[in-house]
Amino acid sequence: xxxxxxxGGYGLGLRQPHYRDFLDNDVPVDFVEVIxxxxxxxxxxxxxxxxxxxxxxxxxxxxxxxxxxxxxxxxMAYLDRLSALVDRVEPxxxxxxxxxxxxxxxxxxxxxxxxxxxxxxxxxxANVQRTQDKLRRRILLExxxxxxxxxxxEFAEWDFLAEVVRRTGCYLLLDLNNVFVSAHNxxxxxxxxxxxxxxxxxxxxxxxxxMPGEIxxxxxxxxxxxxxxxLLSDVAPRLGxxxxxxxxxxxxxxxxxxxxxxxxxxxxxxRRRRAIAA
Numbered sequence: 001x002x003x004x005x006x007x008g009g010y011g012l013g014l015r016q017p018h019y020r021d022f023l024d025n026d027v028p029v030d031f032v033e034v035i036x037x038x039x040x041x042x043x044x045x046x047x048x049x050x051x052x053x054x055x056x057x058x059x060x061x062x063x064x065x066x067x068x069x070x071x072x073x074x075x076m077a078y079l080d081r082l083s084a085l086v087d088r089v090e091p092x093x094x095x096x097x098x099x100x101x102x103x104x105x106x107x108x109x110x111x112x113x114x115x116x117x118x119x120x121x122x123x124x125x126a127n128v129q130r131t132q133d134k135l136r137r138r139i140l141l142e143x144x145x146x147x148x149x150x151x152x153x154e155f156a157e158w159d160f161l162a163e164v165v166r167r168t169g170c171y172l173l174l175d176l177n178n179v180f181v182s183a184h185n186x187x188x189x190x191x192x193x194x195x196x197x198x199x200x201x202x203x204x205x206x207x208x209x210x211m212p213g214e215i216x217x218x219x220x221x222x223x224x225x226x227x228x229x230x231l232l233s234d235v236a237p238r239l240g241x242x243x244x245x246x247x248x249x250x251x252x253x254x255x256x257x258x259x260x261x262x263x264x265x266x267x268x269x270x271r272r273r274r275a276i277a278a
Contacts, residue, residue, distance in 0.1 A: 001138050004093050004171050004203055007031070007058065008241030010262050012255075013248065014059075019049045021255045022056075028259065029057060031092065031243055036063040039089075040081045047088075054089065060204065060243065061091045062173075068127040068141070069100030069114040079134050086135055092243070093203060095140035095173045098124065098161055115150040116160045128168045140203055141165070142173040143193075145210075145218035146182040157182070158196035165201050172197065175206040176231045177224070177247075181216040190231055199238050207232065207265055208247040221250035223261060229268055236269045237276045244269065 009030025014022065021027060032053060039046050053059070065078060086094060099111040114120050132138050143161055155163070165172060174197070183190040209222035224246070232244075246261050 001132060001136070001169070004138055004140075006203060006241040007092055007243050009058070009243055010266050011057075011060075011243060011245040012258055012262065013062075013245065014050070014053060015248070015252055016046075017252050018255045019045075022053050023049065026056070027255070029262070031058040031060060031245075033060045033062050033245055033247075034089075036061045036082060036085060036094070037065055040085050050089065059089055059091045061086065061089060061094045062142075063094065063096040064111065065101055066096035066127075066131060067101040068096065068098070068124050068131070069112075069120060070127065071100075071123050074127050074130055079131065083135055086137075093140055093171070094135060094137065095142055095204065097142045097144055098157075098164070099144050111144055113144065113146060113148060113150075114160075116153040116155040116157055117150075118154055121155070121160060121163060124164055125167045128164060128170050132168065132170065138168075138170050140171045140173040142175050142206070143178050144182075145175075145178040145216075147185055147215060147217075149186065156196070158193045162196060162198055165198055170201075172199075172202045173204045173206065174199075174202045174235075175208070175247075176235070177206065177208040177210055177228050178218060180225070180228050180231060181210050181218050184216045191234070194231075194235055194238075199235070200240065202239055202242060205232070205239070205242050205244045206247045207245065219250060220247055224264075229264070232265065233268050233272045236272045 011029045011031035014032040014034050039050055097111050100114060179190050179193050207224045207228060208220045209224055211217040211219045244265055246258055248258060
């Protein structure tokens with residue numbers, strides 16, 4: 001399998017409230033991210049919109065139902081549909097989450113946590129490799145937001161994820177909001193997580209908002225907080241060219257508001273890199 005070349009740019013998720021904006025206007029983004037499952041259909045308006053948008057913008061595909069942590073293996077019917085969409089869209093890359101979503105009889109539609117054990121590591125690596133073999137390309141795996149740990153854990157999450165990358169050759173989608181949320185919930189320093197990851201394998205970065213409280217909840221329904229901006233400033237000089245995007249999935253504002261937030265991301269990265277180069 002070939003390597004995934006770095007792609008430097010700034011983008012947004014393609015969400016239904018903004019379809020008309022993307023169809024009627026030249027939206028100033030370098031790429032769009034689509035939720036794979038929303039377009040795994042035989043026809044209809046979503047695919048028509050995507051076909052039109054990809055004439056102007058690069059596309060990345062981000063899934064929520066691959067379930068690489070499922071002990072019983074992958075849903076091959078799902079993987080067939082995903083592969084067909086990949087062939088149609090020809091995205092820069094395909095990503096999903098370090099989690100499980102389904103058992104042999106039930107799909108939870110939630111990104112459920114994995115025990116960080118050697119057995120789970122073997123399962124995830126086998127499923128990631130099967131996915132890559134089916135798609136004939138390497139995938140990106142996203143670090144999850146975390147609210148609990150298991151007494152059986154044998155690895156820190158960052159070491160578990162780094163080992164998946166080492167064994168399978170996959171790449172990383174680094175969600176900085178998820179790092180911030182998990183660090184708060186479990187009481188570790190975000191830098192500890194980032195320092196342990198093979199950052200040279202990062203090809204995309206997510207920025208999002210969360211629900212504040214004693215336990216932070218990853219909700220994607222509000223603006224990026226100052227703490228996540230700070231993480232971006234800290235880690236940006238250590239990354240090569242990356243596809244960086246604002247991820248908003250609920251309480252979606254008008255497109256100009258998201259573009260303004262994306263401008264903040266652009267300025268944070270460029271200001272930090274200028275400071276390092278000076």
